[in-house]
Amino acid sequence: MKGRSTEEPQGGLPRNYLRASLLLLIAETPAHGYDLLEQIAQLGLRNVDPGGLYRALRVMEQDGLVASWWEHSTAGPARRSYKLTDEGVEWLHAWAGALREGRRFLSAYLTRYDKIVEETSTEIHVTENLTS
Amino acid sequence: MKGRSTEEPQGGLPRNYLRASLLLLIAETPAHGYDLLEQIAQLGLRNVDPGGLYRALRVMEQDGLVASWWEHSTAGPARRSYKLTDEGVEWLHAWAGALREGRRFLSAYLTRYDKIVEETSTEIHVTENLTS
């Protein structure tokens, strides 16, 4: 096996899950990157890559989905905070639609998967042969 | 906006959805590519790229997840049929786990999304185009 193995790291997540997650969190409350890095675990995401997160934010800004400003606040290093733009809101709605589709797909898939698991586990387990 | 737009083609689907779908269908019944191409719509997938499908099958074979043989059968062109290997079965189970995680993520996400939509829609602020 080269490269792809039986393991599944974050395999079941949809494309752009980072983007979508960040946009949702920012929609709830404007925030800065490090903050989002901690909040994002609430959505069930473990071991989120900080670099990827910051990068995603910058690209989202380039795409006009969020707007940022620096906060040289009370204590600690300066932070770049983000809020949604109108376009960002649109994107959020559009993707929520896509994600709903995605969930529908997953449910269809898993229902069907469960069915064959059930069936094959009641069999006396034959299935082998034809070798080659 | 460059490249990425508000549109969401198959955006909500998990990575490897093609691979996963094919493996499930083959697990149900061994089949050839063209057949799978037609069956796959049952899972809610529209406009599946035939090239991608055939390619996925070959790569899956290289990865040892499926085994193929030619059928120079009754009528029409020869067809290459596929069945799962033991490793393919493992992969299917492992990936089903990942997809279940994925669904959990989507549900968490959508619940949270729906909450903010509800909140912001009770404000005067119209916000039409909910969820599509």
Add this chain to the structure above:
DNA sequence: GATTAGTAAGTGTAGACTACACCTATCTGG
């Protein structure tokens, strides 16, 4: 017997995302 449509299986390639490794700067507490 030539042409078209349907069945079947592919290749080439650019662009997008992810994952992992790595780097910089500021501030606080011991």
Add this chain to the structure above:
DNA sequence: CCAGATAGGTGTAGTCTACACTTACTAATC
């Protein structure tokens, strides 16, 4: 003074996808 937390970032290889395109055999029609 310096370790660790806070904060933000770059480089890059590998992987997937989407779209466009090609080949071949068979059956029916003109």
